[in-house]
Amino acid sequence: MTSEQVITVHGERELAARTVPLFTGVTSEFICAATDLDTWSHRDTRPRMRPALAEDGLVVRKLYTPAAPAEEEQRDHLLTLVGMGARVRICATGLPNETIIIDRRVMILAGAATPGDREFTITTSPTLINGVYALFEATWEAATELTAYLHRDPPQVDAEGRRILRALGDGLTDEVAARRLGLSLRTYRRRVAELMRLLGSESRFQAGVHAGEFGLIP
Amino acid sequence: MTSEQVITVHGERELAARTVPLFTGVTSEFICAATDLDTWSHRDTRPRMRPALAEDGLVVRKLYTPAAPAEEEQRDHLLTLVGMGARVRICATGLPNETIIIDRRVMILAGAATPGDREFTITTSPTLINGVYALFEATWEAATELTAYLHRDPPQVDAEGRRILRALGDGLTDEVAARRLGLSLRTYRRRVAELMRLLGSESRFQAGVHAGEFGLIP
DNA sequence: GGAGCAATGGCAGGTTGCTGCCAGGCGTTG
DNA sequence: CAACGCCTGGCAGCAACCTGCCATTGCTCC
DSSP states (O other): EEEEEEEEEEEEEHHHHHHHHHTOOSSSEEEOOOSSSSHHHHHHHHHHHHHHHHHHHHHEEEOOTTTGGGHHHHHHHHHHHHTTTOOEESSSSOOOOEEETTTTEEEEEEOOOOOHHHHEEEEHHHHHHHHHHHHHHHHHHHHHHHHHHHHHHHHHHHHHHHHHHHHHHHTHHHHHHHHHHHHHHHHHHHHHHHHHHHTTTTSSHHHHHHHHTOOOOO | EEEEEEEEEHHHHHHHHHHHHHTTTSSSSSEEEOOOSHHHHHHHHHHHHHHHEEEEEEEEEEOOTTTTGHHHHEEEEEEEEHHTTTEEEESOOOSSSOOEEETTTTEEEEEEOSSSSSSEEEOOOOOHHHHHHHHHHHHHHHEEHHHHHHHHHOOOOOHHHHHHHHHHHHOOOOOHHHHTTTTTTTHHHHHHHHHHHHHSSSHHHHHHHHHHHHTTTO
């Protein structure tokens, strides 16, 4: 039996001191998963990433929630990254605390956002890293490419719309669904027509496919 | 700055010695992600799980790849677990090395299956665990319930069926689609009805959702 | 208050989708 | 050949869905 160290640092200051050499020394792969861009790694790596990305052989993968491309500034930055060769995907389901894996040798996990300093852990344990790496792969596979994600019209569906989509997804007839949602048949169908226009669908089947693709049928 | 230990053990023997008390001491949540059931945790926990599951308040979540329910024996075992109150989901995309999180306080990650002994790491670092936990959540959300997964008839859709699904997904009316596929309207609708029965759908919208879920609309 | 506006819901008449029934074609089997 | 089963496609009738029109309601703004 052996034991390995997991270094825990408090606050971004201390973290930066320890990780700057890591970021500049990336050779083969840089992986990052986070909810949005408003994180230390964003602020920290932006100036340093550019030269690294220019080289060949370096894979940069970034995984975010839909919150990231929601704001224009962040979306533009993401597109810039894509233009520089990074691969960016959006994951419809909730995402982890920030996770970074460098060259599959070093991993940094961010703790919960507490009022005081945040905690970060840095580890080099191959077993730990491989485990998290595989988990990341699974999430990555299920996510959609940023470009494809932005290509879709922003499906801004409100709560009622989602209830209607759920009714449709449950296979209810319009009459039953309308009654269940407290709408008149006419209004329900109006809503459905609006949703179909919103989804760019020309038939209910197609609308079902689209709604599924947008993750609106949970 | 503090540092925490990650214990690395070699071989299942040594692991069992360290983890048996953990397994028996589960109080609130037991999470397991793996490719299939042929793992140490399966062999190890089967006898001990039963009483724990009987109690209320204990959540057991298990995440597997489609390989797990492929074999009848394993499928039966999974269904038994479900019957005992565990939640089992199947993740279409690749899955991690075996991961176990107990009460969100202890985490065990399995290393790669090397010819010799396997490595396992045991850690209690909250930051590490929370990070992996959130990653697990994301994968879990994207996965489908075992019962729903088994409920699907094996979506054995032949080439014509897929052409029809594509026509539906393109939003064509039955008349246009039938003409384009060289079928009579009647036969086309027969096919659609068959597909809907196959997909377990009660409306075309629902069929669209299901077809999308099965990846039949590329 | 009254004009304007947006949302609602009833109605009517249309299209589309769904299915039972039956007639015909085609290959297999006795 | 005849009988049988299977698939096809036309027809008819029904159910479901779609939408234009208009009266009503509730709201803001002048």
